[in-house]
Amino acid sequence: MGDDSRTLWAHPRLVSALARDDWAAVFRLFRRLEGVSQAKLGERVGLAQSDVSDIERGTRRVTSVEVRRRITEGLCVPPELLTGGARPHSGPVAGLALPQMAPDGDLLARVTSVVKGSTRADAPTLDWLDRLLAEHRRAEDLIGSRPLVDVMREQLRTVMDLHPDAGGPLADRVVRLAAEHAQFLAWMAQDQGEAGAAVAWYDRSHEWALEAGDANMASTTLSMKAHLAWSGGRGTRCIRLAEAARWSAPGVSRGVQGMAAQMAARGYALNGDGNGARRLLDEARELIAAAAGRPEDEPPWMYFYGETWFTLQRGMAELHLGDWQRAIGNLTTGLGELPDDFRRDKTWYRACLAHALSGAGETSEALKAALDCLPDASAIGRPHSWGELHKTAGVLMRKGAKEGRELLGALREFD
Structure with missing residues (x-):
């Protein structure tokens, strides 16, 4: 070659x-x-x-x-x-190439000294830590949460070590950055099925966001707690937390409001209220369009939020409501537009598509969709994508389809 x-x-x-x-x-x-x-x-x-x-x-x-x-x-x-030379392990985690986000030599020395225990804080150091967090968020989309947890805990300690030496606006910025790290740690705990740890981190993030005056992060933590309630099958709690996310923090961006509205729609769908779910989904779509017109108003952690993501969320709501064809249409469209860098999300939505196809009685297509995502579901999709594939197998078995036994056998091979 x-x-x-x-x-x-x-x-x-x-x-x-x-x-x-x-x-x-x-x-x-x-x-x-x-x-x-x-x-x-x-x-x-x-x-x-x-x-x-x-x-x-x-x-x-x-x-x-x-x-x-x-x-x-x-x-x-x-x-x-x-x-080891240029391999991505030269960065904090596999898949991150440090040279493309490294600071100049003097700043790198300051950041290194912070990790070793110094408490010096300045704007360039925080700028670099902001960029590092953004890169880790994108890495998690690709490689999943497990390789990143320890890295992010250490990074949060680094941020907290900066606080005693910071004053005025710089101190607020340190607290805001700590809130963002805590929210990311909460999300990773949730991704790994550790609900108690996730709630604790969301609460800490919310407290720090309020202290720093960061309305967008305060709202986001409530939305993510709503997401946690939804994953536990608690539709009414999901709705209440999502409504709190939307209205309790003045000055929230359109995109963050849209995420809260969509999260409430999930709760209504989970409760079987199609009218309430679709009304809020339509409202969320209007907020998405408004946010797209002013991307500079959106916080950095909303990088994933857009029409593709919303289409997939609408597919999830229709899945809950049992409208299989609408669910299949939205999930198929969204997956076709979702970049491969979102490996974890692609795995989840493929598992949801398999579930929708099984519900619609399209048994061979359901099996194919499930088998296509099974390796990634095993590698980075436990427990959520993995659980969705087991649901798919259960639906197929109840329909008496041979594909149910085939899928169950394939799942057992990975256990």
Whole structure:
């Protein structure tokens, strides 16, 4: 492959997949970029086509040192990606390339000294920590929450160490940054099914947001607590928290209001109130359109919020309401427009699509959608995507479809 391999291995998603040892993703993306079949890829790395297929599906793990060596040599992986040089591990987590967000040498020294215990705070240091948090949020979309928890705990400690030395507006900014970190930690706890820890972190984030006068973060924490209530099947609590998110903090941006309105719609859908759900969804869509016209008014953590995300949320509401065709239409449209960088979200919505297809009686399509997302659901989608696939298997079994047994068998292989 020669120089072509260098160009290929400059692809950030391919490098990220290699860094986290996700050989299924490496094979799939490599084949797509090179335009080769599973058989041709197998010839390059000394594996049978069936072995390549099993690795891509996640039913075979690459654990042998010898097999790893054959793969990396056959795919012409640059040595520096294997020995640490330019591999993304030079950043805080796999998939983050530190050079593209690193401060100048003097600022890097100050940030490093903060990690070691210094309490010096200044605006450039906080600017860099803001950027670092934004990069970690985007990394979590791709690699899931588990690799990031310890990193973010340490990063929050760094922020808190800055507070005693900060005064005036700088102190408010430190508290605001701490609130953002706590909200992110809460979300990651929620993603891993740790509801108690999530509530504790959301409460801490809300308290700090109020102290810093950050209406958008105060509202967001309430919306996310509503999301937590929704995930626990508590529709009325979801509605009440979402309404509090929308109205209790004056000065909230249109996008954050829209998220709260959509979250309340989830609660109504969960309670089986289609009129209430669709009314609020229509309201949320108007707020999204207004927010899109003034993106500068939106906080940085709302980067994901837009028409695609809203279409997927509408599909989720229709799923709760049992309108299978509307759910399938919205979920299919949204998934078609959702970038691959949102790997965790794609996994979740694919699992929801499988559920909707099973509800509609489209059993073969439901099985295909479920199997397509099963490896990612196992790797980064537990417990939520994983649970949704089990629901899909249950629906198919109740319908007496053979696909239900097939899906259940596939799920057991990953347990």
